Amino acid sequence: MIRLYISRIARDRLALAGAVMMLLLIALAAAAPWISPANYADQNLTERLSPPSARHWLGTDDLGRDVLSRMLWGTRVSLVVAFVAVGISTFFGTLVGLIAGYFGRWADAILMRFVDILLCFPTFFLILMVIAFLEPDIVNVMIVIGVTSWTGLARLVRGEALSLRERDFILAARALGASNSRVLFVHLLPNVAAPIVVSATLGVGGAILTESALSFLGLGVQPPDPSWGNMLSAGKDYIYFAWWLSVFPGLAILTTVMAFNLFGEGLRDALDPRS
Amino acid sequence: MRTGLVPAALGLLFLGGCGNLSDEPPLDSASPPAYDDSFIESSIGDASYLNPVLSSDSASGSVNGAVFNGLVKYDENIHITGDLAERWEVSQGGRVITFHLRKGVLWHDGAPFTAEDVLYTYERLKDPDVKTPHSSNFDKVLKVEAPDAWTVKVTYSEPYVPALESWGMGIVPKHVFGGAKGKDFNEHPANKSPVGTGPYRFKEWKVDEKIVLEANPDCFEGRPHIKRYIFRVIPDNSVEFLELRNKSIDTMLLTPDQYRAYGEFFEGYKRYRLPRGAYTYFAFNLGRPLFRGRNVRLALAHAVNKAELVDAVVMGLGRSASGPFLPLSWAYDPSVKDFEYDPALAVKLLAQEGWKDSDGDGILDKDGKPFAFTVVTNQGNKMRSLSAEIIQQQLKKIGVRMDIRVIEWSAFIKNFVDKKNFDALILGWTISPDPDQYSIWHSSQKKEGQYNFVGYGNPEVDRILEDGRREFDPQKRKRLYQKMHRIVHDDLPYIFLYYPDYLPVVHRRVEGIQMAPLSTFGFGWNFDKWFVREKNVRYPVRTAQ
Numbered sequence: 167m168i169r170l171y172i173s174r175i176a177r178d179r180l181a182l183a184g185a186v187m188m189l190l191l192i193a194l195a196a197a198a199p200w201i202s203p204a205n206y207a208d209q210n211l212t213e214r215l216s217p218p219s220a221r222h223w224l225g226t227d228d229l230g231r232d233v234l235s236r237m238l239w240g241t242r243v244s245l246v247v248a249f250v251a252v253g254i255s256t257f258f259g260t261l262v263g264l265i266a267g268y269f270g271r272w273a274d275a276i277l278m279r280f281v282d283i284l285l286c287f288p289t290f291f292l293i294l295m296v297i298a299f300l301e302p303d304i305v306n307v308m309i310v311i312g313v314t315s316w317t318g319l320a321r322l323v324r325g326e327a328l329s330l331r332e333r334d335f336i337l338a339a340r341a342l343g344a345s346n347s348r349v350l351f352v353h354l355l356p357n358v359a360a361p362i363v364v365s366a367t368l369g370v371g372g373a374i375l376t377e378s379a380l381s382f383l384g385l386g387v388q389p390p391d392p393s394w395g396n397m398l399s400a401g402k403d404y405i406y407f408a409w410w411l412s413v414f415p416g417l418a419i420l421t422t423v424m425a426f427n428l429f430g431e432g433l434r435d436a437l438d439p440r441s
Numbered sequence: 442m443r444t445g446l447v448p449a450a451l452g453l454l455f456l457g458g459c460g461n462l463s464d465e466p467p468l469d470s471a472s473p474p475a476y477d478d479s480f481i482e483s484s485i486g487d488a489s490y491l492n493p494v495l496s497s498d499s500a501s502g503s504v505n506g507a508v509f510n511g512l513v514k515y516d517e518n519i520h521i522t523g524d525l526a527e528r529w530e531v532s533q534g535g536r537v538i539t540f541h542l543r544k545g546v547l548w549h550d551g552a553p554f555t556a557e558d559v560l561y562t563y564e565r566l567k568d569p570d571v572k573t574p575h576s577s578n579f580d581k582v583l584k585v586e587a588p589d590a591w592t593v594k595v596t597y598s599e600p601y602v603p604a605l606e607s608w609g610m611g612i613v614p615k616h617v618f619g620g621a622k623g624k625d626f627n628e629h630p631a632n633k634s635p636v637g638t639g640p641y642r643f644k645e646w647k648v649d650e651k652i653v654l655e656a657n658p659d660c661f662e663g664r665p666h667i668k669r670y671i672f673r674v675i676p677d678n679s680v681e682f683l684e685l686r687n688k689s690i691d692t693m694l695l696t697p698d699q700y701r702a703y704g705e706f707f708e709g710y711k712r713y714r715l716p717r718g719a720y721t722y723f724a725f726n727l728g729r730p731l732f733r734g735r736n737v738r739l740a741l742a743h744a745v746n747k748a749e750l751v752d753a754v755v756m757g758l759g760r761s762a763s764g765p766f767l768p769l770s771w772a773y774d775p776s777v778k779d780f781e782y783d784p785a786l787a788v789k790l791l792a793q794e795g796w797k798d799s800d801g802d803g804i805l806d807k808d809g810k811p812f813a814f815t816v817v818t819n820q821g822n823k824m825r826s827l828s829a830e831i832i833q834q835q836l837k838k839i840g841v842r843m844d845i846r847v848i849e850w851s852a853f854i855k856n857f858v859d860k861k862n863f864d865a866l867i868l869g870w871t872i873s874p875d876p877d878q879y880s881i882w883h884s885s886q887k888k889e890g891q892y893n894f895v896g897y898g899n900p901e902v903d904r905i906l907e908d909g910r911r912e913f914d915p916q917k918r919k920r921l922y923q924k925m926h927r928i929v930h931d932d933l934p935y936i937f938l939y940y941p942d943y944l945p946v947v948h949r950r951v952e953g954i955q956m957a958p959l960s961t962f963g964f965g966w967n968f969d970k971w972f973v974r975e976k977n978v979r980y981p982v983r984t985a986q
Contacts, residue, residue: 209834211753215698228698229753229830298852384820389830389845402679403823406686407702 174436181432187425195241202235207390215408225410227400236392237414243393244422247308248373254312256366259319264350264358266320267327278324281317289314293376294385302385311376319365326358360437367430371423378419394419468950469976476656478973479669479980480951483681483690485821487649487674491635493611494565495627497574504652504672507968508549508637509611512540512559512593517955517967519874521605525554525612525638526593535600535913540593540608546661548614549642556587561615570623577880578607581910600911602918603877611637640665640969649674655982666953666972668982678823685710691948696823697756700944710946715956716769717943720762721825721869722935723816723832727896729864731814738933739780740790744839745832745936746782754827755941762937764926765870765878771915772876772922777930787839798840805840813842814864819853825867828938832867859890867938876922879906882929897934950977 175181194201203223210230218225224233266277284292292314300306330336331354339353374394380386381395389396394415401411488501493509496502512526523529526540546554563585565571566578581601586594597604617636621629635643640662641654654670673690675681682699684690688709700712723745725732732738747761763779766772796805796812805812816832818825829845836843843865848857857863872878880886883906884898905925912918930937947954952974955967973979 207834209831211749211831214753228827298849301846384847384849388847389826390833403696404698405679406682407698 171436175432178432178435180428181436184425184428184430184432187421188429191241191422191425192245194238195245198238198242202232202238204232204235206231206236206239206392208232215404215411217408218410224414225408227397227411228404228408231390233397233410233414236397237394237418240392240394240397240415241418241422243304243387243391244374244377244419247304247311247377247387247393248370250308251311251315251373251377252366252369254309255314255316255369256319256362257316258313259316259365260323260355260358260362262316262320263323263325264327264354267324268331268346268350268354270328270331274324277320281320284314284317290376290379293380294383297380297385302380302388304387304391307377307380307386311373315369315372315376319362319369322361322365323358326361327354330354330357364430364434364437367426367433371426371430374419374423374426469974472975472977474666474952474972475975475978475981476664476666477668477981477983478666478950478978479671479982480667480971481671481673481689481691481980483673483675483684483693485674485676485678485681488646488652488672490632491643491646491652492613492629492632494562494571494573494575494613495632500672500674504654505611505635505637506639507641507654507670508635508639508643509613510638511609511611512542513605513608515609515874521609524609525559526608529605531605531913535602535604535911536597538595538597538604538608540595542591542593543661544591546638547659548617548638549636549657550614550617552614552616554612554614554638555590556593557590558612558615559593560585560587561618561620562610562612565613565622565626566610568623568626570627572627575607575610578603578610600913602910602913603875606873606875613637641670644669660969662969665969667951667968669980670968685946688948691951692945695944695946697754697758697941697944700758701756707946709949711949711954713943713945713947713956714758715943715945716767717759717871717941718767718874719869719871720765720767720940721828721867721938722762723828723938724866724868724895724935725933726861726863726865726894727934728861729814731812731864734794735933736790736794737796738936740787740794740839741836741841742780742933742936743783743790744787744836744841745938746835747779747938748782749835750828750831751939753831754824755939758944759939759941762940764930764937765872765882765935766876766922766926767872767940770874770876771919772926774923774926777927779930784835784839791839791841796840803837803840804842811842812840813844815844815846816865816867817846817848817853817857817863818867819850820847821850822869824941825869829867858894861889861894861896869941877906877910879910882906882925895934897932899928899932902928902932948979950974950979 175185208231210226212230213226214228214230216222216226222232222234224237227233227236262277262281266274293310296310296314297306300310336349336353339349344353377386377393378395378398381393382399384399387393387396397415398412401408401415404411482503484500484503486498486500488496488504489498490496490501491504491508493505496505510524512524513521514524516522525543525546527543529538529540531538542556548554563579566573566576581597581599583596583598588594614636617631618626618629633646640657640660642657644653644655646652651674652672656665656668658664675684678696681690681693685693695712725738727733751757751759751761760768761779763777764774791805795807798805800806816829818829826847833843833845858866870881880892882893882897882902884893884903886893887896902925905921909918909921912921950973951971953971
């Protein structure tokens with residue numbers, strides 16, 4: 167089965183490109199401490215705002231720090247934030263969706279009305295509001311993005327669970343006396359895994375964007391820690407005389423989000439039983 | 442995905458935009474001054490109240506400065522001169538000031554200006570229900586009387602030297618407010634469509650977009666040349682700079698980087714560089730045990746390399762600071778020698794206080810606790826956040842860990858500064874030409890929301906601040922404040938970082954610009970004398986008035 171999926175993805179050029187880029191980014195992030203040419207926080211005020219050169223491949227910023235090193239460390243920040251945030255949202259989304267879909271009735275009614283209420287708020291403003299009350303740091307950003315973005319997944323999982331619970335294998339499990347939690351996690355969960363994986367992959371792109379936006383507004387990762395968002399924000403003040411400060415982080419966000427989205431879409435097609 | 446494209450695409454777009462510039466025709470230098478051009482200024486924030494009694498922000502200040510007049514004002518040499526008052530006498534050892542008002546001054550609606558308006562303005566300043574930040578300037582006033590329509594007599598409970606300066610406060614029209622008091626005054630519609638006596642009349646205010654003023658041909662100071670004065674709200678400095686490049690604004694304040702950028706960006710504009718009535722500082726919360734001992738503060742002062750800050754943050758466009766007064770002020774003591782950059786001495790001083798790196802993690806510690814604290818500063822001020830990052834590195838070299846938090850302005854003031862909820866902060870003061878800094882340094886000003894938020898108290902400084910308000914002899918007063926400059930420098934409630942220069946640009950077509958040396962009150966102090974020659978007019982105002 168898995169071999170089938172892999173061969174399907176391998177045939178989808180775009181998804182394959184996405185996967186390669188994704189793996190490359192993960193490798194870069196993991197290797198950042200060893201491959202960075204300099205420490206991301208080391209200032210060299212005599213070399214501030216120098217353009218890309220052999221010494222500094224992507225130039226230096228307004229404190230003379232090496233942009234390439236900051237970008238590499240920023241990859242870590244962006245990916246860690248995105249993975250943890252998506253992990254949190256996947257956990258809540260799956261749990262709520264499964265419970266609502268499997269138990270139905272009042273559990274479904276209460277949980278789904280709650281989801282409806284959350285969906286009424288524009289997510290980004292919800293995040294801004296929560297961050298305003300908390301300290302803006304990397305952990306809070308991950309948590310806030312995670313707990314505000316699970317509603318879509320919850321609805322998706324609920325829909326799947328609703329249709330699955332009437333199927334024979336579930337009825338069989340229950341007839342054999344399986345407990346509710348066993349049915350939920352051993353029988354239902356593996357069968358809704360495909361949409362969850364797809365949604366999580368696509369969610370990573372969204373989370374990277376949200377983190378960038380928050381850092382851009384100064385509410386995310388705090389200095390001197392680099393993130394693509396706060397690098398972009400710092401770069402916009404110098405857009406005329408130091409283009410490299412905004413262009414490279416911008417391109418990094420663009421390619422990363424694209425990589426995850428392409429792979430996610432490829433994955434969706436590959437896992438689609440109708441294809 | 443779509444939103445992801447935007448930042449990168451914008452980056453490329455701007456990149457492509459560099460290049461071709463001046464298509465400006467050469468300026469004419471012979472035609473006579475015109476009376477129909479417009480001038481477009483930009484402001485980072487919108488005004489709050491177009492009423493000088495209620496406003497304290499700089500955006501409102503610039504508009505109010507053009508619409509209203511005070512009884513007195515500063516001239517180009519930072520001397521107090523008459524505005525709505527023609528002359529004045531100080532009597533009874535400084536306890537009484539008698540102002541003789543200018544006759545024949547009209548409000549913009551045609552009503553005559555009289556002493557009644559001055560009385561009304563004073564009553565509102567003292568009205569407990571009026572939300573004014575300026576009332577403390579008038580604490581020492583016993584009474585204000587108007588013996589006749591053109592005379593105002595102010596009696597103080599004790600001699601108060603900054604008194605004269607405080608009457609630079611804009612005077613508001615009693616008849617327009619219908620004598621409104623308290624809350625009615627705070628919420629009066631005239632706060633949104635002001636009527637003043639100044640060179641410019643209010644025309645319209647589109648919230649968060651622009652404020653438009655029009656020349657007042659009947660102004661007692663003469664008819665201004667520039668017909669229309671437009672304040673555009675542009676909330677972001679880099680957008681403001683783009684507008685300047687497009688030549689869609691006539692003036693802005695540059696950052697040091699922008700000032701130093703290639704000259705071609707400013708073709709069509711004239712750059713100015715003036716000392717600014719402001720300084721940037723690193724303040725310690727003296728209430729925190731970590732910073733109570735002077736030796737610790739002294740060590741940090743020796744660890745901060747101000748020369749590096751001046752080079753990298755203000756790019757040489759400013760100078761390092763030694764105390765609370767500006768080098769241009771007579772209160773400044775040039776003999777004060779600043780703490781030298783000496784990290785070795787800093788380490789030694791901290792070791793004397795028991796701070797050593799006993800666990801070898803690169804951070805000093807004492808009783809098992811690391812030397813770590815957080816500095817807070819506000820968002821939107823690049824120079825402050827850059828300073829924070831540079832100081833962070835400088836302190837790291839002596840084994841001190843400083844974390845940085847950059848916080849949105851209103852939350853920063855309300856939750857951190859006012860509540861003294863900080864270890865250290867980086868902020869700036871814009872100071873008035875008179876050296877009375879009672880509200881910043883006097884030990885009675887430590888309450889929540891007051892300006893002595895570091896909790897500084899030195900009986901000698903208290904005495905100087907009190908005497909300085911009573912001492913009319915300029916020489917004696919100078920000695921007092923110079924002494925204070927030295928004491929505050931030595932006491933180290935702040936590390937005084939640098940005095941940044943004031944870096945405005947103005948469109949070249951505008952002439953007659955005089956820049957005042959201490960431009961705390963706006964470089965456009967003689968704006969009503971600025972002019973554009975007829976052939977150089979850029980935005981003619983055609984509507985007849």
